Amino acid sequence: MRYTQTLISTLKEDPAEAEAISHKLMLRAGLIRKLSSGFYSYLPLGLRALQKAENIVRDEMNKAGAVEVLLPSIHPLELWQKTGRFELLGEDMYRLKDRSEKDFVLGPTHEEVITSLVADEIKSYKSLPINLYQIQTKFRDEPRPRFGIIRSREFIMKDAYSFDKDEQGLEKSYKKMYDAYCSIFKRCGLPYLAVEADPGFMGGNVSCEFMVLSESGEDIVAHCPKCGYAASMDKAEVARTANRELSLDFARDKQVEQKLPPLEEVDTPGVSTIEKVSEFLKVSPKNLIKTLIYIADDKPVAALVRGDHDLNETKLKRALGAANIAMADEKAIQKITGGPLGFSGPVGLKGVTIIADYSVENVANAVVGANKKDKHLLNVNINRDFKVDKSVDIRNITASDPCPKCAAPIKLDRAVELGHVFKLGTRYTKALKAEYLDEDGKQKPMIMGCYGIGINRILASAIETNSDKDGITWPKSISPYEVAILPLNIENDECKKAAEDIYETLTKKGFDVILDDRPERAGIKFKDADLIGFPIQLIIGKNFLKERKAEIQVRKTKEKLEIKENEIEIHLKKLLDNL
């Protein structure tokens, strides 16, 4: 490709709209442009990188025995009602009507469509297992599109769906996909983590997220540099014992209990947040117990966590075994606790399930809301002043907690989710009657898995983890081009001809080359090549005309080599093989 034939539009300054490194660099290097919030156009260089990532994904899927299909983007709404996910996804789905007022949605994912297709087409155990995938545009009405293509409203996803006869089959299919994902991210040059995760709205029991650590990530991952454990905040366990060890401020045992001071009510006018209460009463947040009122499947629940901890709603939902949970509104809180929002506490609560995080067991002489306006209680003690129905792990792990696996200090870091593999079981196949006739003559629901990769995020994550002050330092496998030829003085006919000849030769030999044939100054060419980040620059400068020598520069290491004209191919090949 020639610069002058394609559209390469680089920007000198960081665009004000961009926060994430990848977003800035993708705009500056002319890979993408915003059409409107959450919608991006891919310019030629961006699309080329995207297609390379796509091809790696396709190749590994095919190698793993998955077979490609293509499903519509517009789905009848009724199909989503059959699985109950229309309500579940709510505003995240784009809805539309056709000219006859029939309801449709834009597919945010395709479990419903693929399962109903498989239900129609596969009838016998002889046709199982099968794994069908597609690489296709998805649509999600993100409330807050951010970080360029990391969280956008229209994106390209590889989504694969496996159908098996039984759990052992699913286990195999899942493993194949898990391994394929590892190969994909490795080939794309990404330092990924395989993170235990909660399946969320997808359903099923087991899921694993593939993530890349990055400041621009919207998720936080708990990971252990020592043993390699990694889990999402929804999944990273904090054991009961871990809480005990870490909350020794007030050791609680029989002896201590007998000497506990009596319960006391104090005025806390307008003081309703943990921070304010802590400041007002001069008590550490560790000695406060937060009482959060939820409605879980229509029943009131009080969830208790220590003042310095964050409740994790997914853990809470799991611990309650509830289908739906939501925070109670002001009115409901008043009704349930008798007091206003901001002053809830566990003492005296009736008709409410009280569920407490393990850490709450270890707080003695706590401060809690009094379920009265502008009042708190001091010297509150578990068992003496209130009882809990269930003591469990319902809080986010913190950087002070130990690794659940090896007890070494855990690390919390932001990460971008690249892919997610799920064991779905019969969540969809039962709802949509995807059944097969088994060898024993019985109808059985198929056992399903699903496996997604955000192709666009491969690019963004690669840039998040591969850049320097001058621009992108692409992993070779997904760089828009591998080699950029930079003739420094294209106005000079000899220089131009030499560059053209080398370009033609390398192209013919199958090298992935772009020629900067613009009549621009050397400085501009270097700046753009560094910014866009082609792994290798082949510079045709003064020495070429004098001594028939070109210069090769490796973008990432800035390593330079001077080579003879007739050795360009050999050296390029060697360098590329080693990248």
Next chain:
Amino acid sequence: MRYTQTLISTLKEDPAEAEAISHKLMLRAGLIRKLSSGFYSYLPLGLRALQKAENIVRDEMNKAGAVEVLLPSIHPLELWQKTGRFELLGEDMYRLKDRSEKDFVLGPTHEEVITSLVADEIKSYKSLPINLYQIQTKFRDEPRPRFGIIRSREFIMKDAYSFDKDEQGLEKSYKKMYDAYCSIFKRCGLPYLAVEADPGFMGGNVSCEFMVLSESGEDIVAHCPKCGYAASMDKAEVARTANRELSLDFARDKQVEQKLPPLEEVDTPGVSTIEKVSEFLKVSPKNLIKTLIYIADDKPVAALVRGDHDLNETKLKRALGAANIAMADEKAIQKITGGPLGFSGPVGLKGVTIIADYSVENVANAVVGANKKDKHLLNVNINRDFKVDKSVDIRNITASDPCPKCAAPIKLDRAVELGHVFKLGTRYTKALKAEYLDEDGKQKPMIMGCYGIGINRILASAIETNSDKDGITWPKSISPYEVAILPLNIENDECKKAAEDIYETLTKKGFDVILDDRPERAGIKFKDADLIGFPIQLIIGKNFLKERKAEIQVRKTKEKLEIKENEIEIHLKKLLDNL
């Protein structure tokens, strides 16, 4: 690929829902499945054919110097308001709102998005010309989805957009795309016609449709087998002289005019259509003049055509130079003509532009509506009884008309539109301010062309023109696989092993092979292979085990060859090269 690994689902019977040959065969061969009206899933075989067509298109686009991009499917509605096309496309566009109630549309085409992108990115003559294309899903809310993927609501289009400095540049860009289209359809094995067409809602002056003759086409093409002329009904001219020669029933000259019988009003109670009037008055439709009342840019127009002809609205619009035309409703007709719908005529009309097709000049003693309920006029003669403001070509050409180019008999046939190339000029670049600074220091609007291909329709047209009673007879270039290996007795270990070995060897050598490794009877394997239509069947039967001889059958010609095991490759290669 192995049959047992992929999803091949053939149907024994023609599905009731399908009319077109391609639709029937695509369903029967398991290439596509309907999700809902106008929306189709591509099963593995269908997608593979689609991707082959896609790759041919991509290859020819790249060769022609076009550069690939990818634009969003969801567009802000306001962008479509800037060019006025939101109103023009109306219900054909899917509309949607995001969670904040902002209006969007699903892109049915991308002139607006690409032009606004180019307006932002290209500022100087130095960056022109450029041709950007994408291969992407489009959405159109077709009122009547039909013929499977021929007229669907979600389809894959290659859309290219050229931007030039001037008309000569556009001429070159257009020619390159025209030539690329010829190469594409040739490579896909399609007997296409390049048809002069009206640009319609795309705007601009010149356009050409690439079509394949087929009973399932929704358009009619006028084409001349003698000189190769081809044009759409909107474009195929009927010259004034052609009308004269063909309408000799009533020769009109001075002599005749003097002997013309007087105008006469007759009762025609409830007789308001051409057929009924013709029957009631025992007059050939050729002697009737149809008077159609239109509103053209808010002004009334009476359009006259002979009773046996059809008015062509596009020709009428062009002849009037109107931006919008619409048939007048009953109320408007009453107001304009003084009479009810079904009884309009040109005699006595006031304040109405009268525009007549050339053929009307040659109708003497015509029958027309009397602009009164249940009345017609007899012996109506042009110039004596009414005057026309303009005599032009505003009717559809018929099979009785001559070729406008060589005067040989013209043919009218149904055809499927595969592609369309347009010279748009400044229709979009002016509206969206896509301007460049020219060498002379002046800001000028870019000159634009656009070029579309319906990728799905390549498949449908290929099947429409390549099938027999047994199924599809794919052109090699877009067949899901080129060679099907059919082991006739897979239960026999030796037969199975031989087939597997040949499959492995051929795959390794780069042949595009599928192995029917199902434990099915020979009859079923042959039937499926014929139905799906792989160009070559390699049969591993009894003779193979006895004499190490396989049989090759060419699907299209049913030509058979017996070959030795060690000559399979050579023969396959030769046969494939000749297909």
